[in-house]
Amino acid sequence: MIPKKLHGQILASTKRDLQDEELSREALERVIASYPERMPLHQRHDLSRDTIGSIENLRVEADPEALGHYVIKGDIEIKDGALDPDLSGFSISFLEKIQSNAESPLHYVFLPYPLYRDSELVQSFLDDDESVYVGKFVKKQVDPLLIGLIGTGIALALGPEWDIQYRQRVRPAILKVISWLPTLAQRNASADLAQHVIGKRGEEVQLILIPERGAEESCLSPERVERVMGSAKRFLDEDEKSQMVGVRRIKFLWDPASSAYKLAHVEYLDGSDCYHA
Numbered sequence: 001m002i003p004k005k006l007h008g009q010i011l012a013s014t015k016r017d018l019q020d021e022e023l024s025r026e027a028l029e030r031v032i033a034s035y036p037e038r039m040p041l042h043q044r045h046d047l048s049r050d051t052i053g054s055i056e057n058l059r060v061e062a063d064p065e066a067l068g069h070y071v072i073k074g075d076i077e078i079k080d081g082a083l084d085p086d087l088s089g090f091s092i093s094f095l096e097k098i099q100s101n102a103e104s105p106l107h108y109v110f111l112p113y114p115l116y117r118d119s120e121l122v123q124s125f126l127d128d129d130e131s132v133y134v135g136k137f138v139k140k141q142v143d144p145l146l147i148g149l150i151g152t153g154i155a156l157a158l159g160p161e162w163d164i165q166y167r168q169r170v171r172p173a174i175l176k177v178i179s180w181l182p183t184l185a186q187r188n189a190s191a192d193l194a195q196h197v198i199g200k201r202g203e204e205v206q207l208i209l210i211p212e213r214g215a216e217e218s219c220l221s222p223e224r225v226e227r228v229m230g231s232a233k234r235f236l237d238e239d240e241k242s243q244m245v246g247v248r249r250i251k252f253l254w255d256p257a258s259s260a261y262k263l264a265h266v267e268y269l270d271g272s273d274c275y276h277a
Contacts, residue, residue, distance in 0.1 A: 038271025151194030
């Protein structure tokens with residue numbers, strides 16, 4: 001099977017979009033700087049599904065059709081037969097800071113559109129704790145379900161006593177961020193959880209836990225997050241490629257049948273990825 005290659009696809013623009021927002025050229029440059037050279041492509045920003053290809057060679061160029069505006073372009077490779085025929089185009093997602101009340105915050109919340117435009121909601125998170133980072137989870141698609149991201153600012157080393165360190169340092173931070181889930185639920189929003197661990201090459205590996213929608217508090221309990229830490233350690237210990245090239249992100253998806261998380265997807269530092277679910 002031969003993958004389909006699409007060169008120079010527009011992924012973002014400084015023009016006003018359907019969410020009535022505008023990105024500056026500087027914002028586009030920041031987005032590119034935050035991305036790896038090559039990364040997997042998700043369909044409709046859904047982290048629970050298999051990727052459909054990859055994006056590389058991201059760059060900012062002048063918009064030839066709108067004087068004074070700029071676009072992000074990228075070269076896309078689509079796996080054979082993976083593209084949804086109803087998909088009309090591609091867009092980016094990224095995280096951006098709104099406000100923080102600490103230099104090295106312990107607790108993070110990234111709000112989806114339009115919640116990040118609610119200044120009272122943003123302030124309520126900042127008032128709730130003295131070490132909070134509030135940001136935007138920008139996805140240039142109006143999702144039927146609003147999904148944000150919560151997480152801690154602690155990177156856990158998965159050494160011999162990782163479980164002790166988890167219970168002493170990470171667990172209290174997990175309890176704080178999951179306490180925000182009811183606030184999001186009141187606004188018809190959900191959230192995935194991000195927790196970082198140290199990989200075999202000394203890199204920070206982002207673990208993403210994707211809970212069952214409507215049961216986030218149960219799925220993201222500290223005990224279940226600890227079990228995922230154990231699963232991540234076993235994977236990193238046993239996966240040869242992780243030790244050779246390093247890992248950027250591992251996603252775990254809640255499985256209602258087994259009432260547990262299963263390893264769903266791995267993104268390596270060389271831009272390759274592997275779907276397990």
